[in-house]
Amino acid sequence: MKLCEFLRPASLPAAYGQLRDLGPRGMILAGGTALHFMQDHTPVTAVDITRLGLSGIRAEDGGYVIGATTPLADIQRYRAPRWAMHEICRRIATHQIRNVSTIGGNIARVFPWADMPVALLAMDASMRIYAGPEAPEETPSADEYFAEQPARRFLGGKILTSVRVPALLAHEGYGSVKVVRTAAAFSMVTVAAVLKLDPASGAIRAARVAAGSAIPFPRRLPEVEDALLGKEPNEALFLEAASKADAPWRGKEGMTAEYSKHLAEVSIADALADAARHALERAE
Amino acid sequence: MMNQTAPQPAVTFTLNGETRTFATRPDEKLLDLLRRNGYRGTKFGCGQGTCGACTVIMDGRAIYACLLYSMQAEGRDIRTIEGAGTLDKPSEFQQELIDGGAVQCGYCIPGMVMSATALMEAESTYPDELVKEYMDGNLCRCTGYEKIWDALRRVLDRREAAAKKG
Ligand SMILES: Cc1cc2nc3c(=O)[nH]c(=O)nc-3n(C[C@H](O)[C@H](O)[C@H](O)COP(=O)(O)OP(=O)(O)OC[C@H]3O[C@@H](n4cnc5c(N)ncnc54)[C@H](O)[C@@H]3O)c2cc1C
Ligand code: FES
Numbered sequence: 345m346k347l348c349e350f351l352r353p354a355s356l357p358a359a360y361g362q363l364r365d366l367g368p369r370g371m372i373l374a375g376g377t378a379l380h381f382m383q384d385h386t387p388v389t390a391v392d393i394t395r396l397g398l399s400g401i402r403a404e405d406g407g408y409v410i411g412a413t414t415p416l417a418d419i420q421r422y423r424a425p426r427w428a429m430h431e432i433c434r435r436i437a438t439h440q441i442r443n444v445s446t447i448g449g450n451i452a453r454v455f456p457w458a459d460m461p462v463a464l465l466a467m468d469a470s471m472r473i474y475a476g477p478e479a480p481e482e483t484p485s486a487d488e489y490f491a492e493q494p495a496r497r498f499l500g501g502k503i504l505t506s507v508r509v510p511a512l513l514a515h516e517g518y519g520s521v522k523v524v525r526t527a528a529a530f531s532m533v534t535v536a537a538v539l540k541l542d543p544a545s546g547a548i549r550a551a552r553v554a555a556g557s558a559i560p561f562p563r564r565l566p567e568v569e570d571a572l573l574g575k576e577p578n579e580a581l582f583l584e585a586a587s588k589a590d591a592p593w594r595g596k597e598g599m600t601a602e603y604s605k606h607l608a609e610v611s612i613a614d615a616l617a618d619a620a621r622h623a624l625e626r627a628e
Numbered sequence: 629m630m631n632q633t634a635p636q637p638a639v640t641f642t643l644n645g646e647t648r649t650f651a652t653r654p655d656e657k658l659l660d661l662l663r664r665n666g667y668r669g670t671k672f673g674c675g676q677g678t679c680g681a682c683t684v685i686m687d688g689r690a691i692y693a694c695l696l697y698s699m700q701a702e703g704r705d706i707r708t709i710e711g712a713g714t715l716d717k718p719s720e721f722q723q724e725l726i727d728g729g730a731v732q733c734g735y736c737i738p739g740m741v742m743s744a745t746a747l748m749e750a751e752s753t754y755p756d757e758l759v760k761e762y763m764d765g766n767l768c769r770c771t772g773y774e775k776i777w778d779a780l781r782r783v784l785d786r787r788e789a790a791a792k793k794g
């Protein structure tokens with residue numbers, strides 16, 4: 345991308361109007377940190393959406409609403425009783441990038457190695473999308489939203505305005521594993537899981553497991569989830585369930601596909617163990 | 629419509645306490661604008677957000693000037709190494725770096741100083757984990773970090789002790 349013009353709309357409808365008028369020449373700009381991953385030099389007009397009041401985190405019945413232009417650093421710092429989104433943010437890039445990169449930018453155009461989509465899939469988040477002054481807001485679930493490259497949704501001027509993450513309930517736990525070569529590197533594999541345990545029997549009642557980076561696009565792993573349901577949570581089960589993952593693991597950066605698969609499976613098992621431990625701690 | 633999309637060739641922000649207006653281009657990075665205007669203390673290392681040599685402070689937070697478009701700085705408060713200390717009057721951390729022999733080629737140091745400044749201004753206690761979090765985006769190819777870390781730790785320990793005394 346080559347920025348040829350730079351606009352700072354003062355309201356959401358104004359930003360939408362500008363993007364509509366610009367058509368393919370227009371590009372939403374949030375933190376701008378992902379632009380150098382888009383190597384083409386197409387001339388674009390940047391529409392800066394960081395001054396529209398879309399930043400900040402608030403509790404809303406049963407969940408948390410994270411504004412699309414909230415920097416990852418703010419999510420990392422936020423603490424609340426039934427909240428776990430800070431964990432993954434600490435492990436994304438470096439302090440200086442987290443201060444500028446927004447959650448919206450991380451999930452509006454998804455790169456294979458992105459960590460946030462995996463966390464949001466496990467968390468059963470939903471997105472809020474502004475579709476113009478006349479149209480109703482769109483509220484796709486994470487499953488719908490990440491079913492294909494989300495950037496396609498935004499070609500017509502629509503703007504992601506917030507992400508809603510449900511509060512973790514009693515007996516629910518979140519766990520995640522990001523495998524990296526060095527602390528600030530992109531993930532070799534990134535995994536997140538939410539488990540809900542039955543308070544009486546301790547068996548697994550519900551499971552959401554997602555993975556990214558060692559596959560072309562982040563996704564849920566339904567075969568792993570199915571293998572967990574109704575079972576007693578323990579390490580052997582986690583490894584067995586992880587081995588059921590039916591994903592196109594691929595080799596890269598010196599890793600063979602087989603190695604990726606192995607790395608993914610042990611990471612899934614570790615994330616599940618983490619989730620189960622937290623679920624046991626969360627009695628109410 | 630024409631008016632709305634007219635090019636905006638200038639950007640205004642506070643630079644080390646002074647309101648300044650600079651001519652720029654929409655595709656210019658803040659780092660290039662700064663260096664072009666004589667603020668050469670901020671270094672160009674990798675140009676892709678991995679080394680920290682270009683660290684400046686925007687609205688109290690450490691950021692990479694090599695990734696930020698200059699136009700994004702409109703109305704913001706920007707501080708660079710030129711505002712941190714001078715040759716005659718180095719900042720406390722800069723003096724510790726000198727005294728501790730913590731500087732080899734020196735290329736990473738302005739960025740280290742700016743990240744440490746952001747840390748000291750935002751936090752009141754400095755556990756190691758937190759310090760690492762603030763400093764994790766600054767690489768040094770020469771020193772092996774230990775002397776830089778020790779110099780910073782001395783400053784932070786003093787600040788913590790002073791805060792305890794009240
Ligand atoms: C050195 C480096 C290391 C990194 N490491 C990691 C990592 O380990 N894990 C990880 O997950 N990420 C990593 N990132 C990616 C980083 O998290 C993304 O660059 C960032 O989240 C993008 O956010 P942004 O606000 O800068 O988006 P921008 O760069 O402004 O935008 C990115 C894309 O999304 C679109 N967009 C932005 N906001 C919206 C919106 N609200 N609605 C619709 N479209 C929108 C833009 O048009 C653009 O196409 C790294 C980045 C760098 C530079
Ligand atoms: S020059 Fe900006 S991070 Fe390296």
Ligand code: FES
Nearest residue numbers: 733734768769770
């Ligand atoms: S002293 Fe040379 S890079 Fe740090």
